[in-house]
Amino acid sequence: MKRALIIINAAVGVLFFLSACQPKPNLNDLVRDMVVQTSYDNTVNFSSFSTYAMPLDTIGQIYNASPKDTVITGEYAQLISRDIKGILDKSGYSQVGRKQNPDLGIAVFVVRDYSQFTSVVYPTSGYSSYYYPSYYGYGGYYNYPYIQSYSRSTATLIMEIVDLKDKNSQNQVKVIWTANIGDVLASPDPRQKSKEGVDQAFAQSTYIKK
Amino acid sequence: MMIILIACAATGVMAQEVFDKFLSFSWDVNMPLSNTNFIKKSSVKGFQAGYREKIGDHFYVGGDFSNATYDDHAPRQTYYIDGGAITTDFYKYVVTYCATLNGDYYFTPEKRLSPFAGLGIGASYNSYTLYYNIYSSSGNGWGFLARPQAGAILKMGKEMSWGVIAAVHYDYSTTMSKDFAYTDFTNLGLRVGIVLGLGLGSPF
Numbered sequence: 001m002k003r004a005l006i007i008i009n010a011a012v013g014v015l016f017f018l019s020a021c022q023p024k025p026n027l028n029d030l031v032r033d034m035v036v037q038t039s040y041d042n043t044v045n046f047s048s049f050s051t052y053a054m055p056l057d058t059i060g061q062i063y064n065a066s067p068k069d070t071v072i073t074g075e076y077a078q079l080i081s082r083d084i085k086g087i088l089d090k091s092g093y094s095q096v097g098r099k100q101n102p103d104l105g106i107a108v109f110v111v112r113d114y115s116q117f118t119s120v121v122y123p124t125s126g127y128s129s130y131y132y133p134s135y136y137g138y139g140g141y142y143n144y145p146y147i148q149s150y151s152r153s154t155a156t157l158i159m160e161i162v163d164l165k166d167k168n169s170q171n172q173v174k175v176i177w178t179a180n181i182g183d184v185l186a187s188p189d190p191r192q193k194s195k196e197g198v199d200q201a202f203a204q205s206t207y208i209k210k
Numbered sequence: 211m212m213i214i215l216i217a218c219a220a221t222g223v224m225a226q227e228v229f230d231k232f233l234s235f236s237w238d239v240n241m242p243l244s245n246t247n248f249i250k251k252s253s254v255k256g257f258q259a260g261y262r263e264k265i266g267d268h269f270y271v272g273g274d275f276s277n278a279t280y281d282d283h284a285p286r287q288t289y290y291i292d293g294g295a296i297t298t299d300f301y302k303y304v305v306t307y308c309a310t311l312n313g314d315y316y317f318t319p320e321k322r323l324s325p326f327a328g329l330g331i332g333a334s335y336n337s338y339t340l341y342y343n344i345y346s347s348s349g350n351g352w353g354f355l356a357r358p359q360a361g362a363i364l365k366m367g368k369e370m371s372w373g374v375i376a377a378v379h380y381d382y383s384t385t386m387s388k389d390f391a392y393t394d395f396t397n398l399g400l401r402v403g404i405v406l407g408l409g410l411g412s413p414f
Contacts, residue, residue, distance in 0.1 A: 023255075023281050025301035025341050033286055035343040039294035154344060183344040204288050204295040 031186040034197040038205050041176040044163065046208050051094050052161075053102035056081050060109030072110060076191055081108060083195050084159065087202045092210025105162035105173070110184065112155045156182035157194050159201060161208070177205065229365070229407030234260045234375050236403025240278045242304075243396040248282070248338075249302050255279040258401050262314060270314045274330055274357075278397075280304040301341040306395065308334040308355050308381065322365050326377075330357035334383040338390040353385030353395070363405055371407040376400075 059077045061070055084106060085095060096102050161177035168174070181197035184190050202208060238256035242249055256278030262270040286299040310330030317325045334355040339348040361377025383395040 023279055023303050025283075030301065030341060030343055033299070033343075035296065035298040035345065037294065037296040037298075042293055186344050200288075200297050204290070204297055 036200040049103035051096045052104040054106035063112040107160040155184035230264045231408040233406045236401035238401040240399040253280040298342045303339045325362040327360040355383045373405040
């Protein structure tokens with residue numbers, strides 16, 4: 001009888017232990033590579049553009065904790081911006097100055113700890129293009145669906161291609177391609193993995209070519 | 211396998227009744243059958259607890275509660291959709307909680323080994339979670355559950371108030387999730403466990 005009760009107690013214990021092991025993936029496994037999500041306006045013919053403008057060695061920043069700190073410079077900005085330039089040049093586009101009437105504007109920025117900002121979208125819906133109030137005005141309207149992040153400190157690298165030739169009646173320009181790459185802060189190697197993310201974003205967007 | 215072992219162990223059956231009332235605790239292994247694009251890996255993280263009471267020569271009624279956790283990993287790849295693409299790996303989880311009212315028919319309740327067949331009707335609650343990098347998407351839902359099952363109880367000797375149980379069950383639940391493309395949730399399960407006699411016929 002005693003033996004039976006011991007067996008029963010042990011079995012019940014094991015069962016509840018198994019059920020209590022609510023699964024969660026290992027964080028190191030999760031953040032090994034960044035998520036790369038791209039979306040585009042499929043009514044746009046990307047080969048119709050020839051020139052683009054983008055700042056080199058500087059990328060923008062939206063950071064709640066430091067709203068006035070809107071620019072990132074240094075090695076990270078240099079690595080990312082020059083990688084993008086290299087890819088666009090290889091794709092047949094030519095970089096020109098902002099005042100040289102470029103066809104496309106390239107906006108690159110990092111969004112940090114922006115509570116309402118959710119950058120990565122599970123692939124269930126299509127793309128809807130949106131307009132910037134002004135090019136290089138990073139505080140424009142964002143219309144991303146809400147997805148949870150279980151990290152308090154987040155940073156997403158964002159690239160946008162803006163059609164500078166197609167302005168609406170309010171003189172707003174249209175964003176025709178967006179790439180969200182994250183999470184930068186959680187990555188064990190933010191620089192290399194961000195660069196790989198940029199490369200992957202263009203690799204999965206084969207329509208971006210002259 | 212367990213059912214075969216029970217059958218073998220029951221050689222030399224002696225006349226004695228299956229418990230009038232009993233609790234059961236089982237380890238539950240489940241194989242998902244619906245939407246295997248999301249999760250196709252079998253779950254070994256499950257348990258089932260139940261209570262039965264005799265209401266007739268062969269009939270028992272009671273209830274079961276069970277829990278199972280399914281998980282799967284989709285390696286990093288690029289998914290193309292209309293208007294975009296995403297490259298990532300996905301960690302996927304479905305956790306199910308089921309509660310049923312049950313009726314079972316025991317074919318040979320007077321013997322040490324008693325096969326049974328039964329049906330459970332109740333509700334299930336499922337939660338679905340997808341992890342990718344630091345992001346997650348989740349959903350949940352309730353549904354109706356029907357669970358036919360068949361198995362056997364082997365009482366462990368004349369003086370013992372416990373036994374072992376093994377059964378296969380098929381679960382059909384209407385629990386759905388649009389976000390995770392589940393129109394229902396069905397699975398095939400095998401449970402093995404122990405039975406604790408509580409009522410008349412037990413030495414208690």
